[in-house]
Amino acid sequence: MADLSTRFTGIPFVNPFLLASAPPTESESNIERAFEAGWGGVVTKTIGLHPVVNVAGPRTKFLRTDPATGRTSMAKRPEAALMASWNWELISDKSLDWWMPRIERLKRNWPDRVLVASIMAGSGDDKEFEHWQTLARGVQEAGADAIELNFSCPHMDRVDMGSNVGKDPVLCSTSTMAVRQVAKVPVWVKLTPATANIAEEAEATFLGGASAIVSSNTFPALPLVDPDSLEFEINVDGYVSAGGLGGPAILPLSLAKMAEMTKAFPDREFSGIGGISGWAQALDYFLLGCGTVQVATAAMLDHAIGPNVIRDLTEGMAAFLDRHADRGWTSLDDFRGLRRDRIVAQGDIRRPSGSDYHGGHEEEAEGYAPVPASA
Numbered sequence: 001m002a003d004l005s006t007r008f009t010g011i012p013f014v015n016p017f018l019l020a021s022a023p024p025t026e027s028e029s030n031i032e033r034a035f036e037a038g039w040g041g042v043v044t045k046t047i048g049l050h051p052v053v054n055v056a057g058p059r060t061k062f063l064r065t066d067p068a069t070g071r072t073s074m075a076k077r078p079e080a081a082l083m084a085s086w087n088w089e090l091i092s093d094k095s096l097d098w099w100m101p102r103i104e105r106l107k108r109n110w111p112d113r114v115l116v117a118s119i120m121a122g123s124g125d126d127k128e129f130e131h132w133q134t135l136a137r138g139v140q141e142a143g144a145d146a147i148e149l150n151f152s153c154p155h156m157d158r159v160d161m162g163s164n165v166g167k168d169p170v171l172c173s174t175s176t177m178a179v180r181q182v183a184k185v186p187v188w189v190k191l192t193p194a195t196a197n198i199a200e201e202a203e204a205t206f207l208g209g210a211s212a213i214v215s216s217n218t219f220p221a222l223p224l225v226d227p228d229s230l231e232f233e234i235n236v237d238g239y240v241s242a243g244g245l246g247g248p249a250i251l252p253l254s255l256a257k258m259a260e261m262t263k264a265f266p267d268r269e270f271s272g273i274g275g276i277s278g279w280a281q282a283l284d285y286f287l288l289g290c291g292t293v294q295v296a297t298a299a300m301l302d303h304a305i306g307p308n309v310i311r312d313l314t315e316g317m318a319a320f321l322d323r324h325a326d327r328g329w330t331s332l333d334d335f336r337g338l339r340r341d342r343i344v345a346q347g348d349i350r351r352p353s354g355s356d357y358h359g360g361h362e363e364e365a366e367g368y369a370p371v372p373a374s375a
Contacts, residue, residue, distance in 0.1 A: 002321035003331045004040075004314060008291040009186035009211040009269055011114055011145050015040035016332060017282065017313045020273055020294035021118040021148065021190075023060055024304045026092060028102040032109070034299075037307040038314060041114030043294065046091035046150045047099050047139065048120045049131050057236045059089040061223070062247070062301065072224060074233040084250065085297040086223055086234070088155050088243030091120055096135060100142040107143035116188065117144035119179075120153070122160040123171040129178035136179045136187075146185050149176060149210075151201075152192040152217030154244045163192035163217070169204035176208030186211035188271065193250075193257045194220050199264040212269040213261060214294065216254040218244025247297035251275025255284055259343045262289035266340065277309065279316025289337035 004015040018041035019025055019034045026045040034042050064080035065072045072083055092099070099117070106115055117139035122128035136147055151172060153162030165171045172189070179187055189205040191198060193216035202213050220242045223234045232240040254274025262270055272285030277298035285293050295313075299306030321329050329335055347359035 001330065002318040002325075004317060006291060006332050008271070009146060009188065011186060013040040013114055013292065014112060015314055015317075016286075016292040017041075017310060018043055018114070018116070018271070018292055018294045019299055019305060020296040021046055021150070022296040022300065023087070023089060024296075024300055026094070028106065030305055031106055031115070034305040035106075035110045035113045037305055038310045039113070039306070041116060041145075041292070043116040043118050043148055044092075044099065044103070045094075046118040046120045046153065047094070047096055047135060048091050049096065049135060050121075052090040052093050054090055054093065055088065055236050058234055060085065060087040060300070061234050062086070062297075063224070063249075073226075074223065082248060082297075082301070084245050084247040085218075085300065086221060086243050086245055087218070088234075088241065090156070091150070091153065096138045100138055103139060103142035103144055107145075114145045115143070116146045116148050117142075118148040118150050118190070120150040120161060121175075122158060123165050123168075123175045124160050128160065129175070132175060132178045133182045136183050140183065140185050144185065146188055146211070147179065147183060148188040148190055148214060149179060150190055151175070151205075152190045152215075154192065154194060154218055154220040155242055163194055163220070166190075166192035166201055167195045169200050172201050173204040173208040176205045176210050180209030188212045188214050190214040190217055190273075192217055193254060193274075197260070198257050199260045202261045202265060202268075206265065206268060212271055212291070214271040214273060215261065216250065216257050216274045218246040219250055219253065221245035246274065248275050248277065251281060251284070255288065258285060258288050258290065259340065262337065262340050263343060266337065278312045279314075279320065282313055282317065283320065286332055286336050287339040288343075289340045291332075291336065 006013050006016045019039050021043040024030050031042045061074045063084045065083045066080045119135040121131035151166035156162035189210040223232050270290045271292045272290035273294040276282050276295045282293045298309045302308050351357045
């Protein structure tokens with residue numbers, strides 16, 4: 001019989017599917033509803049010590065594409081298909097003191113479900129490292145099963161927060177190390193995809209003591225301009241700043257980032273996020289070596305906490321295992337990472353028979369091929 005239970009960073013999960021840190025995980029009631037719906041875990045909205053105030057206007061919108069015309073817009077139109085989500089919402093505006101009793105109640109009511117506390121502070125000096133530690137102590141004392149460090153939010157104003165940390169291997173390592181010094185539970189690190197070589201930041205976080213890496217968060221993006229009004233489709237007083245793009249549009253991009261890391265660190269643990277709306281997309285991440293996956297956009301469009309999404313994930317994955325029972329597959333461990341080794345350098349892909357291609361270099365020579373004299 002198919003078994004969806006798994007163990008990730010030492011934590012038992014009834015299933016490997018988590019509701020990601022996002023607007024729906026801001027409230028205790030939503031998290032409670034998510035557990036009732038069947039999610040194996042929930043990651044809270046990111047908790048910080050610094051006060052945040054969101055923009056005076058909409059904070060999350062969805063982009064849809066008209067299959068007939070190809071036009072992509074945030075405007076709701078008949079027959080238009082979801083392409084992506086876009087948001088510029090900041091971290092939770094609730095204090096650590098507000099969150100702690102709620103984490104405690106949720107864990108008391110749902111002892112078999114995993115509650116991960118997302119936290120964020122600044123980086124680069126002792127005061128900020130102490131803030132990381134204050135947050136870590138608080139959420140773990142309240143009963144959080146793991147801590148997720150947010151090195152990925154693409155629209156924080158401060159240069160020492162969010163994705164600005166995730167782009168700097170030194171800050172990745174030192175911030176993780178600060179939390180690791182006080183953490184008694186697993187420490188996950190959520191990395192930004194907006195970096196040249198995400199494996200470098202992954203290595204830095206592992207050196208700092210990370211138990212696992214989560215990726216990808218949203219990609220930095222601007223909303224589109226309405227062709228009639230010539231205004232950005234989401235703005236405040238006509239102005240906009242970069243927000244985060246998520247949903248189906250980022251699935252191939254996120255898989256590429258994940259593959260960079262799982263190939264570089266095949267023995268480490270990863271949680272995949274980005275573009276998952278059903279079991280088939282989750283399977284992509286498992287085949288690359290992920291142990292769990294997280295969902296946000298699809299859940300937001302499904303009663304905020306995704307009751308239909310989690311049903312598809314669990315039933316679809318169980319059916320997949322049943323179809324492959326003749327291979328001896330009964331759990332996720334039986335096929336995790338199965339396609340990771342199929343991703344190779346472009347030059348390693350077979351050329352037509354008889355071709356003489358050496359990756360842009362001359363055979364048995366170093367450097368680029370010489371420029372022809374006629375050039």
